[in-house]
Amino acid sequence: MAEIDIVNVSKTFSTEEGQVHALKNVNLSIEKGDIFGIIGMSGAGKSTLVRCLNFLERPTSGEVIVQGTKLSSLSEKELRSERKKISMIFQSFNLLMQKSVLDNVCFPLRLAGVKNDEAEKKAKDLLALVGLADKAKTYPAKLSGGQQQRVAIARALASDPEILLCDEATSALDPATTTQILELLKDINEKMGITIVIITHAMNVVSDICKHVAIMENGEVQECGLVSEIFAHPQSDVGRRLVLKDVKGAGLEELKTKTIYRLTFDHQSAFEPVIANAILKFNTPINILGATTKNVKNIAVGEMIVGLPEEQASDIVAYFKERGLAVEEVQING
Ligand SMILES: Nc1ncnc2c1ncn2[C@@H]1O[C@H](COP(=O)(O)OP(=O)(O)OP(=O)(O)O)[C@@H](O)[C@H]1O
Numbered sequence: 001m002a003e004i005d006i007v008n009v010s011k012t013f014s015t016e017e018g019q020v021h022a023l024k025n026v027n028l029s030i031e032k033g034d035i036f037g038i039i040g041m042s043g044a045g046k047s048t049l050v051r052c053l054n055f056l057e058r059p060t061s062g063e064v065i066v067q068g069t070k071l072s073s074l075s076e077k078e079l080r081s082e083r084k085k086i087s088m089i090f091q092s093f094n095l096l097m098q099k100s101v102l103d104n105v106c107f108p109l110r111l112a113g114v115k116n117d118e119a120e121k122k123a124k125d126l127l128a129l130v131g132l133a134d135k136a137k138t139y140p141a142k143l144s145g146g147q148q149q150r151v152a153i154a155r156a157l158a159s160d161p162e163i164l165l166c167d168e169a170t171s172a173l174d175p176a177t178t179t180q181i182l183e184l185l186k187d188i189n190e191k192m193g194i195t196i197v198i199i200t201h202a203m204n205v206v207s208d209i210c211k212h213v214a215i216m217e218n219g220e221v222q223e224c225g226l227v228s229e230i231f232a233h234p235q236s237d238v239g240r241r242l243v244l245k246d247v248k249g250a251g252l253e254e255l256k257t258k259t260i261y262r263l264t265f266d267h268q269s270a271f272e273p274v275i276a277n278a279i280l281k282f283n284t285p286i287n288i289l290g291a292t293t294k295n296v297k298n299i300a301v302g303e304m305i306v307g308l309p310e311e312q313a314s315d316i317v318a319y320f321k322e323r324g325l326a327v328e329e330v331q332i333n334g
Contacts, residue, residue, distance in 0.1 A: 001067070001068050002029040002030060002031055002032075002065075003030050003031060003032040003033075003034070003066070003067060003162075003163065003195045004028075004029070004030040004053060004064070004065070004066055004163065004195070004197075005028075005029050005030075005063070005064075005065040006026055006027060006028040006029070006030075006049075006052075006053070006062070006063075006064055006065075007027060007062055007063045007064075007065065008025050008026075008027060008061065008062040008063070009023055009025070009026045009027075009049070009052055009059045009061070009062035009063070009064065010023050010024055010025055010026070010059060010060050010061045010062055011023040011045075011048050011052060011057065011059050011060050011219075012060045021219050022045045022048040022219050023045045023048055023049055023052070023059070023219045024218075024219040024220050025062070025220070026045075026049060026062070026216075026219075026220070026221055027221070028214055028221065028224060030195060030197060030212075031195075031212075032162075032193075032195055033189070033193050033194075033195055034195055034196070034211050034212055035185070035186070035189050035195075035196045035198065035209050035210045035211050035212075036195070036196070036197050036198070036210060036211070036212045036213070036214070037197075037198045037199075037200060037205070037206035037210035037212070037213040037214070037227065038050065038197065038198070038199050038200075038213070038214050038216060039199075039200055039201065039202075039203065039205075039206050039213055039214070039215055039216070039242060040201065040215060040216035040217055040238070040242075041201060041217065041238070041242075042201065044216040044217050044218065044219070045216055045218075045219040045220075046167075046199045046200075046201075046216055047167060047199065048219075049199075049216070050088075050165050050167050050197065050199050052064055053066075053086065053163075053165060053197065054071075054083050054086045054088070054165065055071045055079055055083070058072075059072075066082065066085065066086070066163070067085070067162070069082060084112075084159050084161070085161055085162045085163060086161055086162075086163045086164075086165060087156035087157065087159060087161035087163070087164050087165070088156065088164070088165040088166075088167065089149065089152045089153055089156050089164070089165075089166050089167070089169045090152070090167050090168070090169065091167065091168040091169060091171045091172050092172065093140075093145075093148040093149055093151070093152045093172075094152065095140040095148055095151055095152060095155075096140075097139070097140050097141055098139075099139075099140075100136065100137050100138065100139055101127065101132065101135050101136055101137070101138050101139070101140065101143070101151050102120065102123050102124070102127070102136040102137065104140065104151055104155055105123035105126055105127060105151065105154045105155045105158055106119045106120060106123045106158075107155065107158075108155060108158045108159050109122060109123065109158050109159075112159065122158060123136075123154070123158065124136060126154040126155075126157050126158060127151075127154050129154065129157070129188075130150040130151070130153050130154045130184060131150060131184070132147060132150050132151065132154070135147065135151075144177070145172055145173050145174075145177060146173055146177035146180060146181060149169060149170070149173065149181055150181070150184065152169075153181075153184065153185070153188070157188070157192075157194075161194060162194060162195065163194065163195045163196075163197065164185075164188070164194050164195070164196045164197070165197050165199070166185065166196065166197065166198045166199065167199045168199055168200060168201070169181065169185075169198070170182065170200070170202075170205060171200070171201070171202070178205070179208070182205065182208050182209045185198075185209060186209045189209075198210060203242045203243055203245060204294070206227055207227060207231055207294050207296045207301075210227050211226065211227060212224070212225065212226060212227065213225070213227050213230055215230070215234075215236060215238055215239045215242065216238075217236075217238040222236035222237075222238050222239060223235050223236045223239050227296060228296055228299070228301075230243075231243060231264070231294075231296050231301065232264045232301075232326040233326060233328065234328065240262075240328065240330065243262070244262065244305075244330060259307060259308045259309070259310045259313045260289065260305060260306070260307050260308075260329070260330040261305070261306055261307075261308060261313075261317060261320075261327055261328065261329055261330060262303065262304070262305050262327070262328045262329075262330050263303070263304045263305075263306060263320060263325045263326065263327055264301055264302065264303050264304075264325065264326045264328075265301070265302045265324065265325050265326070266299055266300065266301050266302070274320060274323045274325060275288070275304075275306070278316055278319055278320070281319065282312050282315065282316055282319075284309050284312055284316075285309075286306050286307070286308060286316070287306060287307035287308075288304060288305070288306055289305040289306060289307055290304070290305040291303065291304040291305070305330065317329075
């Protein structure tokens with residue numbers, strides 16, 4: 001049994017301008033203990049989907065099944081109790097600014113009727129877990145964005161959730177802080193076994209910590225699978241665009257050629273002899289447009305974008321593949 005099953009979920013909003021089909025027949029299965037990414041550009045339907053996961057938004061049709069329970073079958077009271085299994089963190093942290101860090105983390109515990117001293121002890125333990133043991137008495141305004149998100153994570157964990165939903169939780173943070181928060185989430189997943197669902201528009205967030213990913217566009221899942229496989233062989237147009245967006249400095253938009261390829265290999269040093277040998281063998285220049293190394297699920301993956309002469313492209317691609325490189329053609333419009 002999956003931790004979360006999303007079965008044929010559609011969501012339509014009626015607006016003054018007409019109907020908006022935010023989700024169209026979405027099917028996903030999220031296993032217990034997974035870190036599952038949902039990625040897409042703005043307006044793809046990610047936030048609507050994540051809000052359907054805990055029925056903050058009721059799907060227009062379809063079912064959300066959490067640990068075998070159909071959320072649509074529950075009364076409001078049962079739903080409130082079911083929601084305790086599912087915590088959420090947001091881009092904007094949503095802390096209570098007039099309350100101390102400790103009181104922010106205690107808040108859900110007090111709401112649940114936990115006695116003061118017990119709540120404080122648990123909150124202090126959680127603050128230690130997120131690395132903020134010394135900030136209990138501080139007010140959120142005195143904390144950096146990364147620290148505020150740590151408080152939000154401690155608060156989200158206070159109700160002992162089994163599932164943590166993260167809606168663009170690192171989008172307001174700089175790259176170094178993003179990495180630290182993602183490390184913390186990975187730690188929580190490993191130590192506490194909590195299933196984590198990450199909504200993001202950034203491929204690096206997915207490649208840093210997610211095991212599986214669903215790529216969304218126009219309210220539909222365009223492809224879904226293991227991050228390592230999708231990263232090496234994106235099948236959908238939006239998948240290719242998202243993976244490529246991550247490659248810095250390629251200047252791809254300016255190129256008016258269609259013979260651009262993305263090569264990936266899990267030992268970057270191996271690129272060099274292959275490229276150099278191909279140049280010698282085919283007696284032609286190979287234009288390196290960008291190169292980077294990424295950590296995909298703890299494996300260093302080298303990525304290179306190259307321009308190939310059109311008439312020799314298929315032979316060179318075959319040569320790369322024979323030498324163990326994964327090769328994807330990059331479609332450039334124009
Ligand atoms: N309450 C609502 N009423 C009407 N339309 C809505 C509502 N919520 C979302 N939508 C529309 O549904 C579509 C999907 O929106 P959603 O916020 O889920 O996308 P998203 O992928 O999370 O985008 P972003 O990254 O910009 O937040 C958009 O066209 C949006 O305008």
